[in-house]
Amino acid sequence: MNQRSVLVTGGAAGIGLAIARGLAAQGHRVLLADISDSVHAAADSLATPQAPVHGHVADMGVEAQVLGTAQRAAELFGGCDILVNCAGVSRKRDGQPIPPVEVLTEDWERVLRINLTAPFLLSRELLPGMRQRRFGRIINIASRAGRTFVAPAGVDYAASKAGLIGLTRHLAGTYAPDGITVNCIAPGRIETALSSLSSPEIIAAAAKAIPVGRLGNTDEVAAAAVFLASEPASYITGVCLDVNGGVFMA
Ligand SMILES: NC(=O)c1ccc[n+]([C@@H]2O[C@H](COP(=O)([O-])OP(=O)(O)OC[C@H]3O[C@@H](n4cnc5c(N)ncnc54)[C@H](O)[C@@H]3O)[C@@H](O)[C@H]2O)c1
Numbered sequence: 001m002n003q004r005s006v007l008v009t010g011g012a013a014g015i016g017l018a019i020a021r022g023l024a025a026q027g028h029r030v031l032l033a034d035i036s037d038s039v040h041a042a043a044d045s046l047a048t049p050q051a052p053v054h055g056h057v058a059d060m061g062v063e064a065q066v067l068g069t070a071q072r073a074a075e076l077f078g079g080c081d082i083l084v085n086c087a088g089v090s091r092k093r094d095g096q097p098i099p100p101v102e103v104l105t106e107d108w109e110r111v112l113r114i115n116l117t118a119p120f121l122l123s124r125e126l127l128p129g130m131r132q133r134r135f136g137r138i139i140n141i142a143s144r145a146g147r148t149f150v151a152p153a154g155v156d157y158a159a160s161k162a163g164l165i166g167l168t169r170h171l172a173g174t175y176a177p178d179g180i181t182v183n184c185i186a187p188g189r190i191e192t193a194l195s196s197l198s199s200p201e202i203i204a205a206a207a208k209a210i211p212v213g214r215l216g217n218t219d220e221v222a223a224a225a226v227f228l229a230s231e232p233a234s235y236i237t238g239v240c241l242d243v244n245g246g247v248f249m250a
Contacts, residue, residue, distance in 0.1 A: 001231070003051075004135075005077035006030045007069070007126070009060055009118065010087030012039040014192035015141060017046075018218035019084050022226040024051045029077055033069045034087065035059045060087040060118035061110050070125035079129035082229045085119035085164075086141040088194070090157045095199030100155040108156045115160035116167065123171055127180070136180035137229045138171060140164050141221075144188045144244050152202045161186075165240050172238030181237035183228045188244025190216040212245035 006023045010016035011032030024030050024046045030053040032043050043055035056072050058065040073080040089111055091098060098107075119140050130136025145153035146161025153161075165184055172182035189195050189206045195215070196203070207215055224243050227233055242248060 001027065004028045004081040004229075005073065005079060006082040006084065006229075007033065007073045007080045007122070008084040008086055009033045009069070009122070010141075012036045012042045012055075014194060015187065015190060015218050015221045016084070016086035017042055018222035019086060019139075019225045020053065021046055022219075022222040023082065023084075023229060024048065024053050026226065026230075027051050028082065030054070031056055031069075031073050031076055031080075033058045033060070033072075061114045063113075063117075063121060066118045066121045067125060070122055073126070074129075079133070080126045081130065081133065081135055082137040082139070083122055083126050084139045084141070084225060084229075085122060087118065088115045088141060088143075088160075090194055090197060091154055092197045095197065095202065097152050097154045103154075103156055111154075111156035112160050112163070115157070116163045119164060120167055123167070123182075127171070127175060130180050131175065131178045134179040136175070136178070137233075138168075138180070138182040139225050139228050140168050140182075140184040141225075142168070142184040142186045142240060144186050144242065144247065147186050147240065147242070148248075152198050152206070168240065169238050176237055179234075181228070181234065183237060184240045185221060185224050185228070186240050186242050186244070187221050188216060188242070188247050190218060190221055190243075192218060209250055210245040210247055211250055214245070216243060216245055
């Protein structure tokens with residue numbers, strides 16, 4: 001297997017950290033970008049002599065820092081073969097979603113910048129190198145809330161994730177002839193800090209509606225990402241893979 005260069009945003013915790021662990025275990029070189037400076041400890045915990053893992057502190061809501069992250073990947077690895085856009089935020093008030101008519105413009109814009117604009121900017125910066133090398137994988141972590149109505153999600157979050165699915169499809173179609181696949185994963189409710197922002201009542205009701213009978217865990221999302229990043233997944237592009245315990249059958 002070829003050793004690839006990987007960038008995972010939101011890689012200090014939760015789903016991003018699990019994906020980075022999975023890709024480092026494949027022997028790839030990894031750069032983790034995160035707003036939290038715990039990203040350095042996370043990187044140290046994953047590194048092996050064969051698979052160096054670097055941490056980089058950056059806010060995906062600030063364009064200059066997003067571009068700085070692409071630049072860091074270029075300095076370290078000469079580019080990036082596998083981009084995983086995982087950094088994402090969801091705003092709650094006392095464990096409840098904020099009603100659409102009460103969402104402030106500045107909060108809407110920040111959610112959109114982190115969840116949707118940053119994946120676009122990183123794709124824009126890194127796709128030329130992928131095209132040149134005729135290999136690339138972009139994996140966007142969307143959400144069930146971008147696929148269907150999920151009341152606890154919040155309007156800004158739902159819109160950003162639906163947009164990410166559209167971005168995925170457009171990039172997939174455009175770069176399909178170049179050896180680049182672009183896919184997204186739409187997790188249902190996965191046990192992380194982000195999902196625990198919802199009240200215990202909301203979480204219990206969500207779990208009841210899942211055919212598998214429980215929330216998902218981060219390794220179950222990471223397994224899907226590692227597969228989509230792999231070379232044998234070369235004929236899969238433009239898909240949105242639902243990792244949600246069978247919720248769409250219910
Ligand atoms: N947990 C779920 O149930 C669930 C469901 C569907 C989709 N998702 C998506 O999965 C992704 C990861 O979520 P998670 O549950 O692992 O969350 P998490 O809160 O456990 O981890 C998110 C990571 O992103 C980082 N981050 C937050 N804002 C950032 C910013 N502005 N710039 C850079 N890094 C930032 C955090 O510091 C953290 O390390 C998100 O895009 C989320 O929308 C999660």
